[in-house]
Amino acid sequence: MQTNHPLLSVVVPMYDEEEVLPIFFERMHPLLDGLGINYELLVVDDGSRDATAALLTAAAAEWPQLRMVRLLRNSGHQAALSAGFRLARGEYLVTIDADLQDPPEVIAELLATARDSDVDVVYGVRSDRSSDSWGKRTTARMYYRLMCRLVGRDLPFDAGDFRLVSRRVVDTVNGLPDDGRVFRLVIPWLGFPSAEVKYVRAERAAGTTKYTLSKMFRLAFDSVTAFSAAPLRLATWLGLFGGLVCFAVVIGALVVKLSGQSVPGWTSTVLAVGLIGALQLLCLGLLGEYVARLFQASQKRPQFMIGYDTLEDPGHHSYAQAVEGQEPDQR
Incomplete structure (x- = not known):
């Protein structure tokens, strides 16, 4: 693992993503190496029950820039993002999901836009969501319209959690209370200079979505109660x-x-x-x-608890073997 602070941190929350990991590594590794900058790939394993943690620790042994942080229990997508914000070391931070629906190839454009336009936030905005189901597109449209009315017009429409932020934004977000944090609302609310990069949303590369309808409704309700009376x-x-x-x-x-x-x-x-x-x-x-x-x-309970960090404990092999030896319900 690199000892100096990287220019770019890519934060990826994961939960039971063993099926998509080989494709994820195949696309992300050469792409980040090709940027020609000092980077870290910070994967937050949100208490996965499958072999996700074992695959990540094995890959980290051969990929020095890959850093895996495993939470003690499943704490939720936004909590995993909070852990990534808290632990990332880069001057710029990109958040992206592991399902590859948000193409990692856009990361280079996000970084170039931030540096050329001298902005602190660059949102990845979906210009085409035809890969999503009709129900997903409809509920997303309703969500963003509601949030625009409650939070304000500064909320970028059709921008999820695929974005780039500067270290100034990261430090500001980390200084806010953790309770009920919804990043897609918190970051626009802060009001930092921003820009947008449009992209076409793809289909999930492998596996099944972990964001069920009930979780989407919970996110919508948390968004409303956290930001509006x-x-x-x-x-x-x-x-x-x-x-x-x-x-x-x-x-x-x-x-x-x-x-x-x-x-x-x-x-x-x-x-x-x-x-x-x-x-x-x-x-x-x-x-x-x-x-x-x-x-x-x-x-005052912590939003998440860190169980393991490959940056703090470089013993990747022993940990990977220990995880592989556990039953799924014990992970």
Whole structure:
């Protein structure tokens, strides 16, 4: 491993990516070597249960610039990115996923744009998402439109976690609280000078996506609650709306009663009680989400725990053999 600080750090979060790793190495190794600069490839293994860690440590023994950091448990994509930000040493940092849907060949263009334009952030913006399913494209479009309304117009549309940032941005992000950090919102919010590089999003090179629909909804909800108090305001407006509806129901009931056309029944009562109850539960749920975030922040638990770093322990072979000897549920 290099002892001096590299110019470029490429941070790659991984979780159960043993199928895509051979293709990843085949494309990334010659590409980074061809840049002609001092670099490090920092792979954050997010507690994989397959042979990802063993393959990475074996590759690191033959690839000096490859550095593998293994988290003690699966902490999530954004937490793995936080670990990469915390440990990367480069003057510039690129984050990219392991599935190769974001082409690593664009890294050279990101770096050239940052240096030529003298900006601190260069976003990789997807100009073509035809490789994604209709559902993925639709939910992504809804997500970015919602985030633009809540966070601001500075949020680049169709820019995920494929970006380049300068050391100044890395140090600023590392100084922020870890709780609920969503990088695709935090970095635009900081307001550093930025540029964009467009690219065509490809299909996953191998394996299956680890970002399920439930995880995408969780990311969207974390994005909203971490950056906006709009849900709390929504609860207030829903309460006012429910009050107006109930007031209208009361007026209608009085009119019917005074006209002598009232019929004893329970339908209107059930509807009114059900509406009020639903609004109350929704408002309590929204308030509970914010209280839960405050509770988690008060616990001051670390967002991630590092179990192994090849930079600190160069004994790649012994560790790889130990991981290979474990059962999948013990990794």
